[in-house]
Amino acid sequence: MKVEFSKHVLKVVSVYPCRDLAREIIRGGNKMGKNKVKLWFDEETDILYVSFRKWPAVDSEEGEGMRLEYDKEGQIIGVEVFGITERLAKPLARKLARAVE
Structure with a gap:
């Protein structure tokens, strides 16, 4: 899946359940500056x-179920993914169905 914004193109190469995504980010050492990447999931709004x-x-941009947030230098400081449960459930269900065929 590829989500295009005017400033960036995000390519989602893999989908993990939220807990595994958090582990991968932490293990991978993805940091910007000295701050670690942090995740929040709002079950009510998904x-x-x-x-x-x-x-x-100071700025944000929305596209295909995602919103990027920018700081004053134009660097991405956050990403919101809307409907995350649905986005994770469908690919996972397809993988499980293939595994049991």
């Missing part, structure tokens, strides 16, 4: 928020 920095967002 939104996953990934924060790369603590700086305040």
Whole structure:
């Protein structure tokens, strides 16, 4: 899946359940500056928020179920993924169905 924004193109190469995604990010040492990547999941709104920095967002851009947030230098500081459960459930269900065929 590829999500295009005016400033960036995000290519989702793999889908992990939220807990595994958090582990992969932490293991991979993905950091911006000294801050670690942080994840929040809001079950009520079905939104996953990934924060790369603590700086305040001064701009944002939305596209295909995601929103990117930018700092004053135009760097991505956060990503919101809307409908995360649905986005994870379908690919996982397809993989499970193939595995039991």
